Amino acid sequence: MEERILPILKFSYDSLKDGVKLCFLYCSLFPEDFEIEKEKLIEYWIGEGFINANRYEDGGTNQGYDIIGFLVRAHLLIECELTTKVKMHDVIRGMALWVESDLGTKQETICVKSGAHVCLIPDDINWEIVRRVSLMTTWIQKISCSPNCPNLSTLLLPYNQFLDISVGFFRFMPQLVVLDLSFNWSLIGLPEEISNLGSLKYISLSHTGIKSLQVGMKKLKNLIYLNLEFTHSLESLVGIATTLPNLQVLKLFSSRVCVDDILMEELQRLEYLKVLTVNIKDAMILERIQGVDRLARIIRGLSLIDMSAPLVILNTVALGGLQCLNINRCNISEIKIEWKSKERRELSPVEILPSTSSPGFNHLSDVHIGGLKGQKDLSWLLFAQNLRKLFVEWSPKIEEIINKEKGMSILTKIHPDIVVPFENLESLALYSLDGLTEIFWNYPNLPNCKIFKVIECPKLPEDIANFVRHADE
DSSP states (O other): HHHHHHHHHHHHTTTOOOOOOHHHHHHHGGGGGGGGGGHHHHHHHHHTTSGGGGGTTTTTHHHHHHHHHHHHHHTEEEOSSSTTTTEHHHHHHHHHHHHHHHHHTOOGGGGEEOOOSSSSSTTOOOOTTTTTEEEEOOOOEEEOOOOOOSSSEEEOHHHSOOOETTTTTTOOOOTOEEEEEOSOOOOOOOOOOGGGGOOOEEEOOOOOOOOOOOGGGGTTTTTTEEEEEOOHHHHHHHHHHSSSTTTEEEEESSSSSOOOOHHHHHHHOOOOOOOOEEEOOOOHHHHHHTTTTHHHEEEEEEEEEOOOOOOOEEETTTTTTTOOOEEEEEEEEEEEEEESSSSSSEEEESSOOOSSSSOOOOOOOOEEEEBBBBBBOOGGGGTTTTTHHHHHHHOOOOOBBSSSSHHHHIIIIIOOOOSSTTTTOOOOEOOOOOOOOBSSSTOOOOOOOEEEESSHHHOHHHHHHHHHHHHHO
């Protein structure tokens, strides 16, 4: 059966352009039925060189989304319930692996054991020949071998949780370009021979226990992508501008490292930086970084954490590329939205000024708010016209997500172009909001909402609870 089906499916593959073929085949490195974050997939492609990031101001991201859209329309990828993810049908994945191994004649050049439950590195890998190794979600606990890998370009080891890498593993990998060690919480450091990875362009250490960047990383002069998001033990990035001068992507979102004056100065010295995610505790630092155009315009993720301030201003022009916003354990009396045309204007749900243009965070799609004090409503969220995911939790003072009076003012005076508020919202989750009495006045009109969850919000009326149940069915 397989011998008959695979050649037929290959006709669809053969019609693709060469660059798109490489991107498609890469999807087979993920486990069966795995929901792949589009953004992560694109970052892999850029790291591998399938997309030339230097040709695009956005670092190639838009081209990546175009390729994913093309593959979905060609029925080679499937868009998931949340449109930020895609997956590959098992049969299509089998065809991709078959093609990747040169129609089955060179199976040793690619090793994909994603999802296999093993504790040690499989001993059937031919390290001297293999080009790509994917051991995602395999539960590998210890890597103690020291293989000779002259051709290895891709090594994917995420989601192994208890991973421990011993000295010697990275000693002979001269061609390694992409290394993913994310979601390995027990990983607290890397062997110093990480310095041997002279070809490395992409490394993800997100969701690990890493405490500092090894001295050996100073030799990784070709590194363009460094992901340190959710590294809660990371202590410092002092010297990163001189250590990794060619970085184009630096992700620090929800890590322990917060921007201060020293780090801001270092970030400005990274002359090739195109994508940045950061954490900020100090309202003055937030104001200052929004005034540094070169940094503000490349911020894709912003986490405000443990911030205490009577007023926080978010500028839609300065933060025009913002995609993800996290507000965690903050005490903020007022959040204002500021925008600039010819003259400086400040807009808030209370102070509405007439305008001829439509301000907003056009790319902001994901907002997470937790432990927020000082706010009774979040009406300023209407400035995020393309919001897809909203998660609000542990904020007892919040009475409404969108206040009707403020919301109507925003929609009539500033955003008359918005016919249906939150038209693109796909996921709404509200947890432990003791004071919440209303979500927003037209909550049943969420045409694209697929996930709607309310837990421990005792003051919400019963009809909202009924709507939630219907939405999930």
